[in-house]
Amino acid sequence: MTPFLKWAGGKRWLVSQHDAWLRNNAKRYIEPFLGSGAVFFHMQPTSAILSDINAELVATYQALRDTPLKVRRHLLAHHRMHSIDHYYHVRQQAPRTAATQAARFIYLNRTCFNGLYRVNLKGVFNVPKGTKEKVILPSDDFENVSALLQATALVSCDFADTIRQAKSGDFLYIDPPYTVRHNNNNFLKYNEHIFSWADQKRLAVCLAEAARRGVSILISNADHPCIHELYGASYWQRMTVDRFSRLASSAKHRRGTTEAVISNYLKENGEQEDPRY
């Protein structure tokens, strides 16, 4: 299933190339940096916890789960009225119901510049209109999205609260903003919630604890020495992946196109250590 949002750092490329790395038979799927949920929609787990610090984003998923047809009806209205004027009118609106808020969120996501999410100091979305004009997409299937989300806990919170809930046999997929040491300005790219180097360190501590509890963990992160160092313990398998091809050898590193994939259940060749899961 294709995600209904376009999101900075979305992982459609990962699932299309590395499906074999995912833990398919885990007890529960847990994703604390949800964004557009590319891995969740690809795996379609029967039991899941999904969370993100972005409250508007999580409320959109909740509205789609609970009232998919209402959200679709309001999105169709935006589709019919779509124009530059309508975009800027909707951008400064604050609709009251969950369905109209979700339709506004999806409408702005699909028609704003590059699908970015950025708010001003008052928390109001301020991305200019982009060049994409399609408000309704051929892949839209809100009823199916709703069905998939029925067995899912959807929460707006910091990653630490969600990771704490992961138990032995669960699968945690971790995809934080790619902040590296000496560079806390990732918000220039995402400009949503600043994810600092201190957050990266806090995340690594939470994940070390989860690994000790027997949770299967897969992490995508920046391919940078400071990230490899953060996950330097022997139970972490660190790999460098070329987004456009396959496992990248170190000689082949091309800045900006490689990412780090780190796991506590994959072997060096990318095979899973315990195929029971």
Ligand SMILES: C[S@@+](CC[C@H](N)C(=O)[O-])C[C@H]1O[C@@H](n2cnc3c(N)ncnc32)[C@H](O)[C@@H]1O
């Ligand atoms: C790289 S994106 C995730 C992309 C997602 N994997 C996808 O396929 O679209 C990172 C997400 O982390 C969220 N985030 C940032 N700081 C956070 C925090 N402290 N706790 C939880 N989520 C956070 C952002 O709102 C953003 O949606």
